[in-house]
Amino acid sequence: MSRIGKKEIIIPNNVKIEIDELKISTEGPNGKLSYSIPKFIVLEHINNRLKVKTTSNEKKIQALYGLYRSIINNMVLGVSQRFEKKLIISGVGYRSYLEGNRLVLNLGYSHPIYIETPENISIEVENNTNILVSGIDKQLVGETAAKIRSMRPPEPYKGKGIKYANESIKRKVGKAGK
Known part of the structure; x- marks a missing residue:
């Protein structure tokens, strides 16, 4: 049994959950998601708690048990x-700005x-070097942030590039001269 899968999901008062046979829908103050x-x-909805269970003890099914509990949570x-x-964003001349509904990055390339x-994701730019990606879908927020970061990942010598706010870059010592 999955340790994560055994945990109950506590549902806040402002969130509504609808469970069909093969679909779950959640609706709250920030929007609506379905999966x-x-x-x-099998999902059991009792009061403000949701319990995730499986119908089989097969190893392959048990491996996915905790995953679906995390997705629903x-x-x-x-x-x-x-x-x-x-x-x-760190680096001389590196900056970003919003142009309509798209993000424009100047990262030292010729273009x-x-x-x-x-859709369902909002991007905010603060003082040309801080980008905030937010939304209700955790997977899509992470994917979008990773896509932005992949345009110029931080390099280990000077630390130039795009990094997450809580990420630390291991710096390397430069070339030693005589």
């Missing part, structure tokens, strides 16, 4: 309180990089 559930996952958290990732903002 398809396989046949081997992230849905509940997302519609009640948004997820966000903060990115920091600017344009990144379209996905």
Whole structure:
């Protein structure tokens, strides 16, 4: 049995959950999410708690048990309180700004990089070097932040590039001269 899968999901008062046969929908103050559930996952909704169970003790099913519990928990958290990732751009001349619904990055290349903002995701730029990616879908927020970071990952010598706010870059010593 999965240790994570055994934990109950506590549902806040401002979140509504609808469970169909193979689908769960959550609705809260920040929006609405839905997700398809396989046949081997059973959900029990009692008062303000949700319990995830399996129909089989097969090893493959048990491996996915905790995953589906985490996905459902992230849905509940997302519609009640948004997820966000903060990115920091460091480097001389590196900057970013919003142009309509797309992010424009100047990262030392010969051309600017344009990144379209996905639906249900909001991107904010503070003082040209701080980017805040937020939304209700944890996977999409992380994916968007990773896509932005991949345009110029931080390098180990001077630390130039795009990094997460809580990320620490291991610095290397430069070339030693005589």
